[in-house]
Amino acid sequence: MNKKLSFLLPAVLALTLAVGIFIGGKLHFYDSPERLFSTNSKKDKLNRLIDFIEYEYVDEINTDSIVDVTVNDILGNLDPHSVYIPKSEMQEVAENMKGDFVGIGVSFRNEKDTITVVRPIIGGPSDQKGIQAGDKIMTADDEILYGKDLANSDIIAKLKGKIGSDVTLGVYRPVEKRFFKVKVTRDRVPIRSVEAQYMLTSEMGYIKINRFAESTYNEFVQSLDQLLEEGAEKLVLDLRDNPGGYLGIAELLADEFLEEGKLILFTKNKKGRIKKAFATKEGAFEGKPIYVLINERSASASEIIAGALQDNDIGTIVGRRSFGKGLVQREMDLGDGSAVRLTVSRYYTPTGRSIQRSYAKGYDDYYQNYMERYLNGELVSPDSIKVADSLRFVTPKGKVVYGGGGIIPDVFVPIGSLDEEKIRNLEASGFFSAFVFDFLEKDRSRFMHYPESEFYADYRVDDLVFEQFVDFVLNRKVRLDFYAHEKLIKTYIKANLAEQLYSPNVGAQVLSREDRMIQEVLRIDTEANLKESAEEQEVPSKS
Incomplete structure (x- = not known):
């Protein structure tokens, strides 16, 4: 052997051994060649840790749950709106944002181990087959559903299914004291985001939107067209408690009120790329008075519409300062059925x-x-709203507006008293709905032949029903001055009766009578009409 080569061989072997030890320390037993020379050590660190736990940890651990926690922790260090959607929640989230689901189309309560229909969804599969409010669903394809203390998720799983599939329901109807079977074909059932539309006055329409889903724009256009046919020359757009949704849907709605070429909003990404959205066509409600209702729970897409109209000097924003969400998310598939919504x-x-x-x-x-x-x-007086001069902006007509924490309305409406807010929270928590359901269960026959229009105009919640509600709430450890707010409580009871007997639309009309913001809109609109009439009647004096 060459003496020079013989001299180098031990050094080469030592170096090879050292490199091997180094590489061995960096690899685990199934690393690929591509990962060997990867420079992304931070990603490798996370993968290694999970692998060590899965293969080496002394106890059996569900590493999927660890990954979920890890992803949530990572996103928690970004912003409050970048969120993880586990695989188990994806279907529900997707249905909610799509605006429909496949099922039999009923709203139900599972009371005393029995499934009772609160009301069938109008036009849905069950409604078409004659299912009525108060019906008890006893069986599904001969499987007994009563007396089993089933969770709502289990009930939904049995009633949902593939589109076009059939389910035979065994139904007991208490008002007729009879049991019957009916075959219902599952179909797409709308989850309406336009939850109310009606005429507030002979010339003012009202539309309430609870979120911005895929179906929202089409629902809005249909509702607006109907109101226009009924003579609407003015509109109240209620976006209170609306958490937002799809940005593109908000742009479409704003387009209905803005002239072509008007800027709706612009976005800016990490690289500084700016994308502008403009009104593109003649909107159905351009040039007409519009009032937009917002509150501290109006966010995201709701704020886009309110901001677009306010900054273009269109309409009047009424209510309280909105939530303050100015971030845009995009949903990204993680490959295992889960997803992340990343800002x-x-x-x-x-x-x-x-x-x-x-x-x-x-x-x-x-x-x-x-x-x-x-x-x-801040919720009581507009003077308490903190603004920064550095975030002061001016609209084309000279109106001062501010950034940095929500849309400040043009007309402020304070929050109610502490007890009034408690009553509102009882409504939001379902207390009124549960009470009315129990009340109707005792005897629905009294309302069987009550026309909707007659109920709205004439029905009064009597003192006996009011006292029953007080007992119902007191038994659930709720304390407030019921008698000081008797009128408001009776209005909520009647509204929930209207919703369960007829539709959410009728319930909303009942509530409008005690709605401070709606009443404020009617007041300022009346003042505007009087001012306009006075100006029209002025005749220039002769010189």
């Missing part, structure tokens, strides 16, 4: 303001901001 840009109103409020103090502080607003008086 990819910020949006700005036409004047250039961002209404995103700070989330520097963390998730809990961000979502508890409502209490802070209540304590500092």
Whole structure:
């Protein structure tokens, strides 16, 4: 052997051994050649940790749950609106945002181990087969459903299915004291985002939208067309408690009120790329008075519409300062049935303001901001709203608007008293709905031949029903001055009766009588009409 080569061989072997030890320390037993020379050590660190736990940890661990926790922790360090959607929740989330689901089309309550129909969804499969409010669903394809203490998720799983599939329901109808079977063909059932539409006055229509789903724009157009046919020359668009949804749907709705070429909003991403959205066509409600209702729970797409109209000097924004969400998310598939909604840009109103409020103090502080607003008086007086001069903007007609934490309305309407808010929370928590359901269960026959219009105009909740509600709530440890707010409580009871007997639309009409914001709109609109009439009657004097 060559002496020089013989001399180098031990050194080469030593170096090879050292490299092997180094590489061995960096690899685990199933690493690929591609990963060997990967420079993304941060990603490798996370993968390694999960692999070590799965293969080496002393106890059996569900590593899927660890991954879920890890993903949530990572997103929790970004912003409050970048969220993880587990595979188990994807279908429900998708249905909610799509605006429909496949099923038999009933709203139900599972009371005393029995499934009772609150009301069939109008036009849905069950409604078409004659299922009525108060019917008891006893069996599905001869499988007994009563007396089993089934969870709502289990009931839904049995009633949902593939589109076009049949399910034979065994139904008991108490008002007729009879049992019968009916075959229902599962179909697409709408989850309506336009939950109410009606004429407030002979010339003013009202539309309430509870979220911005795929179906929302089409629902809105249908509702608006109907109101226009009924003579609507003015519109109240109710976006209170609307958490938002698809940005593109908000753009389409704003387009209905803005002239072609008007800026709706613009977005800016990480790389500074700006994308602008403009009104593109003649909208169905251009040039007509519009009032937009917002509150502290109106967010995202709701704020896009309110901001677009306010910055273009269109309409009147009524209510309280909105939530303050100016971030845009995009849903991204993670490959295993789960997904992440990741913030990819910020949006700005036409004047250039961002209404995103700070989330520097963390998730809990961000979502508890409502209490802070209540304590500092912002929900009671507009003078308590804190604004920064550095975030001051001016609309084309000279109106001053502010960024940095929600849309401040043009007309402020304070929150109700503490007891009034308690009553509102009882409604939101389902207390009124549960009471009315129990009340109807005792004897639905009294309302069987009550016409909808007659109920709306003439029905009065009597004192006996009111006292029954007081007992119902007291038994659930709720305390407030019931008798000081008797009129409001009776209105909520009647509204829930109207919803369960007829439709949510009728219930909303009942509530409008005691709705402070709606009553404020009617007041300022009346003043505007009187002012306009006075101006028209002025005759120039002769010189």
